[in-house]
Amino acid sequence: MKLIEFEDLPVTPWKNGGGVTRELYCHPAGASFDSFLWRVSIADVSQSGAFSSFAGVDRVITLLEGEGMDLVSDSGNHVLLSRLRPHRFRGEDQIAAQLEGGACQDFNLMLRRGAAAGEVQVWSVDQNLEQGCNLLFCVQGRWDVLTQDGEHVTLEPRQSLAWDQPPGKVSLRSLSAGSVLIGVNVNLK
Missing domain, CATH: 2.60.120.10 (Jelly Rolls)
Structure with a gap:
């Protein structure tokens, strides 16, 4: 991470x-x-x-x-x-x-x-990602990010988290009203 x-x-x-x-x-x-x-x-x-x-x-x-x-x-x-x-x-x-x-x-x-396929998702409510993701970008507000391996980070506006390989299950929790988070999922072929 x-x-x-x-x-x-x-x-x-x-x-x-x-x-x-x-x-x-x-x-x-x-x-x-x-x-x-x-x-x-x-x-x-x-x-x-x-x-x-x-x-x-x-x-x-x-x-x-x-x-x-x-x-x-x-x-x-x-x-x-x-x-x-x-x-x-x-x-x-x-x-x-x-x-x-x-x-x-x-x-x-x-x-x-x-070589790669992927998508961009925009979230404004809590999420439980079963397969994780490759990158998170905090647009506004604050987000708690917790992986199945116990890694925990609080993202502030304009901070990102990136993984070469998605970490498996990830919990995303909004910590303030109006929070927005972008997630990127990529599959290499």
Whole structure:
């Protein structure tokens, strides 16, 4: 189990200058954009513009902060991201984002197609996970996390817990009203 402090993560500017990203976790550790199997990051989006292309990668994006982001594909499809609603798309799709009312922050899961499959879940009530998960991110409030092996951590806002292998049964307990937690489950093929 690894506790990750958001403030300790290095900030990396995007190639197009439209924002910055912070990598929460990458598997395998230290892998490049061409060799990761799965990756989780948080991006600050300061202006409208095109998404970077990631051929062969499935993506799940979840808006954390901001009034919304309209995603427009080259085929003309529109998806308006609203807060805490995960949206899946293919990394090679040509996507342009139009910010709705200013800067946004989003949570990103990237999965190498054919090597990893996964999902993002958002919880606001206590959970008992029979199979655990790979990563937890505390969006707001406080959460007690207890594994079947007796590991116990209290997550504060913007803290994460990550496991290379899910720890089996995990109990998640909200410690304050309005608490929100994101969970990432990944299966390597």
